[in-house]
């Protein structure tokens with residue numbers, strides 16, 4: 001009898017704690033601040049350019065520094081190149097890592113892209129040590145290029 005009573009007491013203590021926790025969304029991941037005026041942009045190709053594949057893409061960054069993924073030095077990040085992405089990934093989660101969301105986690109500032117002939121869009125997003133966009137996000141304009149056969 002005594003055992004049952006104390007078990008019930010534990011349940012009563014535990015239930016109120018479980019209730020609200022189930023209703024709240026998962027805790028937001030910590031964001032890394034970006035400084036005022038930070039900007040990322042394409043050094044090449046130019047918006048509207050007609051190019052042949054492979055395309056040399058050069059990333060520019062102003063007001064911040066490039067650091068490999070995992071480095072938490074203030075005001076640094078690494079480049080991410082979004083290829084033909086119509087909907088930006090969420091700013092509060094790590095940027096997806098797939099064929100259309102390329103990570104340059106070694107601190108690279110350019111790449112050679114193989115693209116099919118046709119129109120393509122490119123956009124850069126800086127990510128922090130954990131691949132999460134900064135707060136506020138540091139994103140380039142989305143550029144459109146036309147790839148033609150050689």
Ligand SMILES: [Cu+2]
Nearest residue numbers: 103105127131
């Ligand atoms: Cu990344």
